[in-house]
Amino acid sequence: MTSGRSTGAVIAALAMMFALTACGRAEEDGVGSASSVASQAPEVDTGAASGEITVWAMGAEGENLQVLADAFMADNPDVTVEVTPVPFDAAHDRIVSAIAGGEGPDVTQIGTTWMGEFAKLGGFDPTPSNIDPSLFFEGAWDTTVVDGTSYSVPWYVETRLVYYRTDLAEEGGVTEPPATWDQLKALAEGIQGAGAEFGISLQPGGTGSWQTYMPFFWQAGGEIMDAEGNFTLDGEPCVAALTYYDSFFEDGLTAPAAGDVPIEGQFANGDVGSFISGPWMIGIVTDAGADPATWTVAHQPTEEAGTSFVGGSNLGVLADSDNKEAAWAFIEYLSQPDVQVTWYETVKDLPSVQSAWDDEALSGDPLLTAFGDQLTDAKAPPAIATWEEVAAEIDAVIEQVTVGDLSPEDGCAAMQEAASGIGAG
Amino acid sequence: MAWSFALPFLLLFLVFMAVPIATALVTSFTDLRVTDIRNPLSVNFVGLENYLAVLGDARFQKAAANTAVFVLVGVPLTMALGLAVAVGLNQQIVRFRTFFRVGFYLPVVTSIVAIAVVWRLLLGTEVGLINGTLASFGIDGPGWLSDERYALWSIIAMAAWRNLGFLMVIFLAGLQTISGDLYEAAEMDGANPWQRFKGITLPLMRPTLLFGAVITGIGYVQVFEEVYVMTEGGPLNSTLSLALYAYDQFSFGNYGYTAAIAFILFLAIALLTTIQFRLFRTAT
Numbered sequence: 001m002t003s004g005r006s007t008g009a010v011i012a013a014l015a016m017m018f019a020l021t022a023c024g025r026a027e028e029d030g031v032g033s034a035s036s037v038a039s040q041a042p043e044v045d046t047g048a049a050s051g052e053i054t055v056w057a058m059g060a061e062g063e064n065l066q067v068l069a070d071a072f073m074a075d076n077p078d079v080t081v082e083v084t085p086v087p088f089d090a091a092h093d094r095i096v097s098a099i100a101g102g103e104g105p106d107v108t109q110i111g112t113t114w115m116g117e118f119a120k121l122g123g124f125d126p127t128p129s130n131i132d133p134s135l136f137f138e139g140a141w142d143t144t145v146v147d148g149t150s151y152s153v154p155w156y157v158e159t160r161l162v163y164y165r166t167d168l169a170e171e172g173g174v175t176e177p178p179a180t181w182d183q184l185k186a187l188a189e190g191i192q193g194a195g196a197e198f199g200i201s202l203q204p205g206g207t208g209s210w211q212t213y214m215p216f217f218w219q220a221g222g223e224i225m226d227a228e229g230n231f232t233l234d235g236e237p238c239v240a241a242l243t244y245y246d247s248f249f250e251d252g253l254t255a256p257a258a259g260d261v262p263i264e265g266q267f268a269n270g271d272v273g274s275f276i277s278g279p280w281m282i283g284i285v286t287d288a289g290a291d292p293a294t295w296t297v298a299h300q301p302t303e304e305a306g307t308s309f310v311g312g313s314n315l316g317v318l319a320d321s322d323n324k325e326a327a328w329a330f331i332e333y334l335s336q337p338d339v340q341v342t343w344y345e346t347v348k349d350l351p352s353v354q355s356a357w358d359d360e361a362l363s364g365d366p367l368l369t370a371f372g373d374q375l376t377d378a379k380a381p382p383a384i385a386t387w388e389e390v391a392a393e394i395d396a397v398i399e400q401v402t403v404g405d406l407s408p409e410d411g412c413a414a415m416q417e418a419a420s421g422i423g424a425g
Numbered sequence: 426m427a428w429s430f431a432l433p434f435l436l437l438f439l440v441f442m443a444v445p446i447a448t449a450l451v452t453s454f455t456d457l458r459v460t461d462i463r464n465p466l467s468v469n470f471v472g473l474e475n476y477l478a479v480l481g482d483a484r485f486q487k488a489a490a491n492t493a494v495f496v497l498v499g500v501p502l503t504m505a506l507g508l509a510v511a512v513g514l515n516q517q518i519v520r521f522r523t524f525f526r527v528g529f530y531l532p533v534v535t536s537i538v539a540i541a542v543v544w545r546l547l548l549g550t551e552v553g554l555i556n557g558t559l560a561s562f563g564i565d566g567p568g569w570l571s572d573e574r575y576a577l578w579s580i581i582a583m584a585a586w587r588n589l590g591f592l593m594v595i596f597l598a599g600l601q602t603i604s605g606d607l608y609e610a611a612e613m614d615g616a617n618p619w620q621r622f623k624g625i626t627l628p629l630m631r632p633t634l635l636f637g638a639v640i641t642g643i644g645y646v647q648v649f650e651e652v653y654v655m656t657e658g659g660p661l662n663s664t665l666s667l668a669l670y671a672y673d674q675f676s677f678g679n680y681g682y683t684a685a686i687a688f689i690l691f692l693a694i695a696l697l698t699t700i701q702f703r704l705f706r707t708a709t
Contacts, residue, residue: 090522100462119458206659257571257660260549385460389677396662403573404661425460 038133038145041126046329050078050267050416053106053326056095058088060347061109061156061313067346072333074090079326098117098318099123106321107330110152110314112143113391116315116383119146120425125317126151128328131335139310140352140379143302146383153331156340156349159308159371160376161297162187163267163281164274170296177298181219184301188318191273199253201263202245205399210391211309212276213398215300216241218307218379225382229424233394234416240303242401249402250401257403264288267295278349279371297370300377310378312352321388350375359412385425393418452684454610459678468681471488475492475685485664485686488670492578493583495666496645496697503585503641507592512626514593515600526597530590541654544583545570570656580664584636584651588644592637601635635705639698646694668694 003146057065062085069081085103086094092114098104099121110118118124127150133141140154157166162178164187168176172190176183188199203209213223222237248254255272264281266272268290275281286292300308315334317327333339340351341359350371359374397415400406406414453475455468479485507515514522531538547554548569556566569579603626611621627634649668652658658665658673671686 096459096462117459122463205661257568259548259551259571260545260553339540384676385458389679392673392677399659399661405705425458 018302029214038141038148038150039126040131040133040150042128043130044128044328046130046325046332049076049323049326049329049380050168051323051326052080052082053321053330054082055330056084056086056091056105056108058086058313060087061124061349064347068339069082069330069342069343070336071339072330075333076326076329079329081330095123096121102320103274104318104320106323106327107315109155110316112140112154112380113383113387115152116387116425117385119151119383120385123319124151124324125319125321125324125327127153130328130332132377135198135335135354136352137310137354137375137378139375139380140312143310143312143380144302144316147206152314153335154352155334156314156343157310157312157352157375157378158278158280159274159374160211160278160300161190161308161370162177162274162300163285163297163375165191165196165223165267165270165295168196168270171195171393172220177296178301179202180301181298181303183255185244185247186250188274189251192253194273195270196273197266197271198255199273199274200248201266202248202254202402203398204249204255204257204402205395206258207395209393209398211311213241213245213394214379214381215276215308216245219300219305221304222242225424228285231390231416231419233419234412237380238412238415239408242398242411245398246408247403262288264290278388279348279368282367283348294308297367299370299374306377307377308374310380310421311373312350362375380425386422389422390393390408390419393422395404449684449687452681453688455681457681457684459680460665461680471681475682476689479682479685479689480511484662485667485670491663491665492646492648492667492693494577495581495648496642499581499584499640499645500638500650503580503588503645504592505635506585507589507637508520508596508634510589510593511596511600512622515597526593529593531585533590537650537654539649540583540587544655545628545634548579571660576656576660576664580651580655583655584648585647588641592641593639595640596633597631600616601628602640603629631705635701638701638705641696642701647690648699 024362055065055069056062062083065083069083073079073081081373092111093374094211095104095108095110095114095118098108099118099261110124127144129316131150131153133150136154137157141150141156144150144152144154162184163193172187172192174183174187174190178184178187183289192199192200203212212387217224217233217237219239220240222241223232243246249256259266260278263272263277264284265288267275267285268288282295282297300306317324317331321327334343335353337353337356337359339352340353340356341361343349344351345361350368351362357363362368362372381391382391394415395417397406397411400414401408401411440450454470454472456471457465457468458472469659505531510525514525542564550556550566550568550571553566553569555569567575569575605631606627607625608621616624647668648666651670652664652666652669653672656664658669667686667690671690674686675683
């Protein structure tokens with residue numbers, strides 16, 4: 001009932017209480033050059049790394065990273081790596097506090113959509129040239145680049161594929177993976193015809209639904225921003241994508257409201273025949289009791305493109321770190337293909353380094369290979385400081401179109417207007 | 426000498442209340458964002474721009490309307506329930522009185538997260554207890570939390586249930602200050618129970634009721650936890666409260682804007698409390 005949070009602004013603003021005399025911003029730099037090659041800092045001599053570094057990591061990564069840190073210390077006896085696990089919910093705010101206070105770790109894991117904000121804060125060291133961008137998936141590397149400069153290194157990636165029940169699809173007369181929008185629709189209809197309550201499960205708005213919607217927008221030829229840094233969320237691609245997305249709701253092919261039964265159970269027992277999600281669902285669906293012979297994953301459908309969403313985490317060195325040599329040496333180590341494979345085997349995080357995918361552990365698994373294929377055609381939202389706020393507006397419009405009665409045309413205009421009002425920060 | 430006794434409080438008040446509040450007030454007239462926190466002095470003063478932007482935002486208006494419904498329905502409902510329970514438990518004949526008192530007070534001291542889990546089980550669309558019961562009578566229950574027509578009312582019901590225990594304790598204390606002689610005299614004059622309640626209990630409880638209304642009102646205007654854990658403001662912003670709206674804006678890093686919302690919320694509370702004092706003012 002009581003809210004300490006709304007007064008949180010009070011505390012945050014404490015810093016600016018004294019001497020508000022010399023206010024006024026310095027001139028803003030122009031929004032980033034459109035050059036395709038991101039600039040990097042000069043090489044850092046990581047060979048002679050020594051001393052102590054602290055590393056923040058979240059969730060399962062935080063609990064298990066010490067395994068790799070120990071291996072790194074065995075190779076580099078002069079360096080001590082201390083891993084501090086941070087809960088994912090608290091991580092964003094803690095990193096902001098660390099940057100503001102100048103008291104933080106040397107290396108931290110960073111959610112890909114936070115990059116724009118942190119870079120704008122001046123909190124991260126530009127990536128040195130010893131890291132070769134061409135080793136990583138392009139979509140993943142793009143998440144490190146803010147205004148033409150790279151500030152971190154992709155650590156692991158995830159992308160979204162279509163999970164579907166092959167047995168129900170065959171019963172409904174669909175034998176091939178869906179290659180186009182029409183075929184994905186036909187797949188959902190076929191599965192529903194074969195007795196599933198819903199042919200597909202799409203998010204009816206709510207936090208993060210933009211991650212399911214945005215691939216359709218990209219597939220219709222849309223781009224979130226143009227080269228000058230202006231939002232281009234409306235127009236023909238948006239109307240096409242939102243109309244297509246909404247059609248699953250109009251035709252009753254997906255649940256009209258967020259349900260309270262987890263998707264994996266419904267998928268395993270055949271109530272829901274397909275959904276779009278990331279690689280973590282492989283394990284969850286299997287644990288829910290789905291027979292591996294009855295389901296598979298498929299590449300996103302292709303219209304003008306077959307693009308999916310790429311997420312994951314990056315690793316960055318804080319600008320205030322006093323041991324950048326050791327910090328970058330550790331990141332360099334974590335980016336080695338064989339270490340990336342070890343990391344996959346430890347916590348099932350998909351490697352961001354392309355050559356790691358040649359290893360038998362990944363290339364021998366057809367489900368993973370499908371994710372690897374999709375990663376070569378996957379995009380992330382632009383690394384801007386206000387992305388989370390823009391994303392929340394997109395989520396809200398998706399809900400108004402699917403659950404409410406807003407038309408896709410008006411929805412696209414609303415997205416564009418809201419995003420332009422927020423700006424790129 | 427007197428000042429040295431007051432000093433500990435004054436220092437704490439200055440450092441932890443007055444300075445932050447003043448800072449927030451200043452912040453609400455600037456365009457401070459999260460990207461400025463390394464250099465918070467280099468922001469621009471924007472006058473009343475934040476306040477105008479807040480008041481003109483459709484989502485703020487929706488949140489204000491929701492909060493108004495929550496307060497106007499929730500406060501009388503919670504008070505009526507709290508008073509009914511208190512009057513009931515104040516009867517001498519009630520057995521297991523302590524048991525009931527603990528039962529009604531338990532939600533107040535229970536973590537909102539635990540309560541949210543239980544109420545989700547109650548209100549769930551497909552697997553909820555209420556809809557399960559309705560289904561056994563052949564009725565297809567609505568989405569209590571996922572349908573925009575019902576979500577706010579479900580939250581109000583939950584808040585009333587959760588907070589009535591606190592008012593029950595306050596009202597019980599108030600009831601026990603009323604002398605039994607008055608009731609006895611009224612009974613001799615032939616007053617029935619309703620007349621005794623209307624003629625004795627309510628007037629004498631006026632100061633206690635005012636206290637209950639003010640405390641509950643202040644809490645309900647700032648309603649946050651219930652909607653944050655149950656619906657996150659959805660569906661379609663039908664349960665978005667002012668405090669949750671401020672929280673969202675804060676997490677987007679719009680600090681100047683959030684400070685403006687906080688002060689609008691503060692003014693709303695001051696206004697509500699003033700009205701309540703007028704309403705309950707002892708008739709002279």
